[in-house]
Amino acid sequence: MKKIGFLSFGHWTPSPQSQARSAADVLLQSIDLAVAAEDLGADGAYFRVHHFARQLASPFPLLAAVGARTSRIEIGTAVIDMRYENPLYMIEDAGAADLIARGRLQLGISRGSPEQVIDGWRYFGYQPGEGETDADMGRRHAEIFLDMLRGQGFAQPNPRPMFPNPPGLLRLEPLSEGLRERIWWGAGSNATAVWAAKLGMNLQSSTLKSDETGEAFHIQQAAQIRAYRAAWKEAGHTREPRVSVSRSIFALVDDRDRAYFGNGQEEDQIGFIDESTRAIFGRGYAAEPDRLIEQLKTDEAIAEADTLLLTVPNQLGVAYNTHVIETILTQIAPALGWR
Numbered sequence: 001m002k003k004i005g006f007l008s009f010g011h012w013t014p015s016p017q018s019q020a021r022s023a024a025d026v027l028l029q030s031i032d033l034a035v036a037a038e039d040l041g042a043d044g045a046y047f048r049v050h051h052f053a054r055q056l057a058s059p060f061p062l063l064a065a066v067g068a069r070t071s072r073i074e075i076g077t078a079v080i081d082m083r084y085e086n087p088l089y090m091i092e093d094a095g096a097a098d099l100i101a102r103g104r105l106q107l108g109i110s111r112g113s114p115e116q117v118i119d120g121w122r123y124f125g126y127q128p129g130e131g132e133t134d135a136d137m138g139r140r141h142a143e144i145f146l147d148m149l150r151g152q153g154f155a156q157p158n159p160r161p162m163f164p165n166p167p168g169l170l171r172l173e174p175l176s177e178g179l180r181e182r183i184w185w186g187a188g189s190n191a192t193a194v195w196a197a198k199l200g201m202n203l204q205s206s207t208l209k210s211d212e213t214g215e216a217f218h219i220q221q222a223a224q225i226r227a228y229r230a231a232w233k234e235a236g237h238t239r240e241p242r243v244s245v246s247r248s249i250f251a252l253v254d255d256r257d258r259a260y261f262g263n264g265q266e267e268d269q270i271g272f273i274d275e276s277t278r279a280i281f282g283r284g285y286a287a288e289p290d291r292l293i294e295q296l297k298t299d300e301a302i303a304e305a306d307t308l309l310l311t312v313p314n315q316l317g318v319a320y321n322t323h324v325i326e327t328i329l330t331q332i333a334p335a336l337g338w339r
Contacts, residue, residue: 002338005044006037006325007078007246007309010056019317023054027062029318034066036322038073040329044106046076046309051084051124052116060093067101074106078204078246078309079186081112082138083121087145091172098176105179108204109145110186111138114273139195142185146199148172149180181239188279190224197231202242205301207282207311208273217268217282221245221301244307247299248284251292251327256320260313261286289327293335308338 008030012020020026034045045066047056056062059077066075075097080090098105111134117123121134128137148154153169185196185203189210193203205221213220225243232241250261261284269281285295302308310328312321333339 002305002333003043003074003307004329004333004338005042005046005074005307005309006033006312006321007046007048008033008056008312008314009048009050011315012054013315018315020315026056026314029314030056030062031065031069032318033312033314033321034073034075035069036318037325038070040322040326042073042325042329044074044076044307044309046078046106046108049077049080050115051081051120060097063097063105064100067097067104073104075101075104076106076184077108078184078206078244079108079110081115082109082141082145083112083126083134084124085141085145087141088148088172090145091148092174094179095172095174095176098179099174103176103178105176106182106184107179108184108186109142111135111192143199146180146183146201149183151175151177184242184244187224187228190227193224193228194231197228197241198235200235200237203228204244206246207248208279211270211278211280217280218299218301220280221282222304225301225304242307243305244309245301245305246309246311247282247302248311249292249296249328249332250286250324251289251332252287253289253327253331260316289331293332296332296336
């Protein structure tokens with residue numbers, strides 16, 4: 001059994017071929033798709049965060065709006081780039097969104113990926129400390145965020161405050177109890193997956209990771225998940241961790257599906273995410289249902305994960321993406337024992 005949700009990158013393009021031609025289109029359609037996914041019985045609505053791009057960027061207003069319109073579905077990110085974040089202000093935003101959603105927030109964070117501009121985090125007022133890389137800075141911001149989520153007081157109260165204070169040092173408000181256990185780390189390598197396990201974060205592993213062994217993507221990703229779980233056990237955490245993978249999966253059941261995805265990528269791709277990091281990009285899946293089921297049976301990483309995020313082509317509109325999700329839930333997942 002698996003939790004199955006969708007992951008939207010929230011692209012928009014001012015083009016007649018796009019159903020999402022503006023930021024307003026993307027935001028409002030994202031809410032509508034989350035509502036539709038909940039009605040279908042899906043388990044999660046997740047959104048990617050990219051800055052300086054015609055994509056979703058500031059997640060918390062959207063997460064709060066989805067939380068207000070739904071009642072059951074998990075709501076999350078995959079992922080927020082912590083190089084750009086003020087972790088203290090983020091505590092307040094995340095706490096408010098989680099309280100509106102009544103504890104359904106599943107917050108994916110990470111050190112980030114290559115962005116649209118050079119060192120974009122500098123424009124947000126951040127720069128690495130002496131001896132730090134930007135990745136180090138992102139992980140440092142994440143550690144501050146995790147520490148603040150414990151809810152311990154740390155700020156000295158004003159002796160003559162505008163409003164009465166509780167006794168002792170003050171913490172950030174609003175704090176949502178339990179959110180600390182619903183933080184996920186988007187790991188691009190085995191080492192960062194192990195680091196996330198030690199800090200007690202759940203694991204998000206997408207369709208891109210460092211090419212560490214030259215093996216097929218799903219085999220490397222499965223090894224990453226096993227390394228994460230071993231590190232979690234060694235760290236002595238008392239709860240069970242959660243692990244998600246994301247995939248582009250399309251069942252070709254009608255002419256629309258075949259027109260859009262009938263010539264899909266069926267091989268992993270190798271590339272470089274920066275000058276020195278060789279990366280492997282996982283294949284997509286697009287086939288008639290019987291063939292698709294057989295293909296997915298061989299994906300070792302999906303088998304290792306408890307949560308599967310279906311990346312959706314949001315520019316094709318809410319109705320088509322509802323169809324994509326429904327087809328997976330009703331025709332593919334039961335045959336694989338995911339439902």
